[in-house]
Amino acid sequence: QSALTQPPSASGSPGQSVTISCTGTSSDVGYYNYVSWYQQHPGKAPKLMIYEVSKRPSGVPDRFSGSKSGNTASLTVSGLQAEDEAEYYCSSYAGSNNYVFGTGTKVTVL
């Protein structure tokens, strides 16, 4: 199972928006509405930000939103804040009880 493809980096100024893409195949992202997004600060465990493409767990700010079109899912962070600077990973259910993560995107708040 190949990793989902994410851009290595993305950036934006405070208050702006940044969108991260996550490209898979018709066997994972394109087939299932089971895309999740995780935020990971250096030296910390990942934190679930989005599940089922666009749903936010309790406590996650509504500045974080997710969407999907075809084989590509996207995470948008609106109203960027300094604490949003982190690594972001997408993940998708890939069938047969398997999961695949994305390559990761480093978000920098300028």
Next chain:
Amino acid sequence: EVQLVESGGGLVQPGRSLRLSCVASGFTFDDYAMHWVRQAPGKGLEWVSGISWNSESIAYADSVKGRFTISRDNAKNSLYVQMNSLRAEDMALYYCAKGGDTSGFFLPDHGFDVWGQGTTVTVSS
């Protein structure tokens, strides 16, 4: 407080074995599927293995299939992974993660909503 605490990591020679454990607290352990996810130094996340609440559904990444065995003991609120024939490429921080849906199975997939702090496995001669 919902918590996962991993243990069992360490330095091991290539070809040897290691068993990781994860103890859960603050939630009803046998309501949820559980997973192991690893992260090699400076690299991204890799899903390793998952197990349903009743141990009837088990899955492995191709990279560990045939070498790793996941298990759980609901009476002890514990998740395990037995890692045999360890290779240099298995060296990573291993996280225990909780499935997000109360079905206890892999689907519906509500993401991995609770993570431990990880335990480090170093494979070197």
